[in-house]
Amino acid sequence: MVEGESTVRVELPTGLREYAGGRDSFEVHAGTLADAVRALNARFPGLAYRLLDDQGRMRRYVLVFVNEDPVAHLEPEAVRLKDGDTVHIVPSVAGG
Amino acid sequence: MAAIKKGDTVVLVGTRKGLFLFHSRDRRRWQSRGPYFEGQTIRHAILDPRDGKTVYAGATSEHWGSTVARTTNFGGSWDLGKEGPRYSKESGLTVTRIWQIQPGADGDLYAGVEPAGLFRSEDGGATWASVEGLNYRPDREKWDPGAGGLCLHTVLPYPGEPKRMLVGISSSGVFGTSDGGATWREMNGGVRKYEGGGSFEDGKIGTCPHKIVRDARDPAILYMQNHVGVYRRARGDPQWTVVEDGLPKIEKKVPASFGFPIAAHPHDAGTAYVVPLEGDYNRVTPRGAMAVYRTRNGGKRWQRLSTGLPQKDAWFTILRDALRTDDGDPAGVYVGTTTGQLYHSRDEGDSWRLLADHLQGIQSVEAGTVGGR
Numbered sequence: 001m002v003e004g005e006s007t008v009r010v011e012l013p014t015g016l017r018e019y020a021g022g023r024d025s026f027e028v029h030a031g032t033l034a035d036a037v038r039a040l041n042a043r044f045p046g047l048a049y050r051l052l053d054d055q056g057r058m059r060r061y062v063l064v065f066v067n068e069d070p071v072a073h074l075e076p077e078a079v080r081l082k083d084g085d086t087v088h089i090v091p092s093v094a095g096g
Numbered sequence: 097m098a099a100i101k102k103g104d105t106v107v108l109v110g111t112r113k114g115l116f117l118f119h120s121r122d123r124r125r126w127q128s129r130g131p132y133f134e135g136q137t138i139r140h141a142i143l144d145p146r147d148g149k150t151v152y153a154g155a156t157s158e159h160w161g162s163t164v165a166r167t168t169n170f171g172g173s174w175d176l177g178k179e180g181p182r183y184s185k186e187s188g189l190t191v192t193r194i195w196q197i198q199p200g201a202d203g204d205l206y207a208g209v210e211p212a213g214l215f216r217s218e219d220g221g222a223t224w225a226s227v228e229g230l231n232y233r234p235d236r237e238k239w240d241p242g243a244g245g246l247c248l249h250t251v252l253p254y255p256g257e258p259k260r261m262l263v264g265i266s267s268s269g270v271f272g273t274s275d276g277g278a279t280w281r282e283m284n285g286g287v288r289k290y291e292g293g294g295s296f297e298d299g300k301i302g303t304c305p306h307k308i309v310r311d312a313r314d315p316a317i318l319y320m321q322n323h324v325g326v327y328r329r330a331r332g333d334p335q336w337t338v339v340e341d342g343l344p345k346i347e348k349k350v351p352a353s354f355g356f357p358i359a360a361h362p363h364d365a366g367t368a369y370v371v372p373l374e375g376d377y378n379r380v381t382p383r384g385a386m387a388v389y390r391t392r393n394g395g396k397r398w399q400r401l402s403t404g405l406p407q408k409d410a411w412f413t414i415l416r417d418a419l420r421t422d423d424g425d426p427a428g429v430y431v432g433t434t435t436g437q438l439y440h441s442r443d444e445g446d447s448w449r450l451l452a453d454h455l456q457g458i459q460s461v462e463a464g465t466v467g468g469r
Binding site for chain 1: 135157158159160161163176177178179180182183184185187188189190191192
């Protein structure tokens with residue numbers, strides 16, 4: 001773990017598990033939400049593509065909560081994480 | 097699961113909720129596979145005619161993005177694709193949907209996406225590069241989205257000439273390249289203007305080309321179902337010519353034959369198919385009766401074909417990619433509805449049978465022969 005990084009848990013929804021080896025929960029070292037996405041992508045290449053749009057923002061119908069706080073509307077680089085945080089990734093309730 | 101063998105006909109049906117694969121030895125008895133990509137919209141899937149065994153599917157998850165998936169064993173296993181086409185940071189754009197997949201005459205694979213753009217893959221869809229000469233044209237800001245969104249939905253390589261290609265963008269028109277995608281020229285001359293009368297000039301942005309196909313014998317001859325009518329473009333002619341004799345024209349705003357798809361016969365010159373709808377104000381089969389129309393003389397005259405198709409209470413839409421021919425002799429023709437019926441003809445459209453019912457809304461149909469022909 002490098003300076004400025006924290007140990008956080010990331011919880012994935014059912015729809016993403018096929019891109020993550022079938023797992024639903026990971027512990028990663030990350031200082032920001034962007035770090036956490038990069039850490040996941042290092043383990044499972046392509047997972048970042050499923051989460052981020054072409055501009056590096058969270059995809060339109062992806063919700064992200066750090067503990068209970070919604071952060072998907074923020075730049076992932078700007079979302080600071082601290083030890084013990086849990087990042088919940090959730091598909092928004094949308095569509096038909 | 098029944099085996100798929102060389103020489104079988106395979107029909108790929110993209111729906112709002114997954115991909116279905118139908119296959120047959122004789123085009124009478126059909127077996128099905130799927131659905132694949134549960135919950136995802138498949139706007140297009142295609143059997144690569146270059147090898148007759150690789151299937152590409154443009155899978156769009158509204159949550160998790162769009163990729164081109166690939167199978168070489170007809171769905172036994174899929175390579176889902178780690179990343180799909182993506183725009184540059186500088187563009188400010190994000191790919192939301194894949195509308196079209198097309199193997200090129202140059203050996204590459206092409207994808208047409210929303211917002212409208214063309215991408216090229218040299219490794220069978222694993223990685224993608226933007227065709228910058230088209231995607232970042234200076235006039236891009238003038239491209240208008242149609243009701244379906246600003247999408248590049250048609251990619252037409254030119255057989256035997258790898259640097260030539262045309263694309264269709266809704267609702268900006270037809271664009272062609274003859275230098276491998278470095279530069280593109282608008283090909284919209286002669287197409288009716290939606291409002292105000294008159295027609296578009298060649299070399300200018302046009303209106304909504306719903307689908308374009310090449311003639312089976314002369315790839316320089318084009319047929320187009322446009323938002324404002326059905327057209328033919330002769331070899332060497334910079335103008336599109338209206339070819340609607342025999343087609344229903346009950347459009348209230350513009351007296352044109354409205355519809356989405358057009359398909360070319362696989363072998364016969366001058367033979368093409370359309371499925372007219374009532375009009376752009378009511379995009380359903382006219383009077384609740386379904387019919388496919390066929391021309392055998394380059395659009396000079398269209399013939400209504402309805403034997404075996406529902407003639408009462410059939411109020412649905414046929415989308416732009418939901419009409420195709422196979423490469424058999426006689427040609428098979430396949431048409432899918434937004435209410436989930438798949439009809440097929442073994443006799444070039446003279447008669448029809450229901451191949452599948454109760455599917456999700458059909459987005460696309462493609463047919464081909466296993467192992468090529």
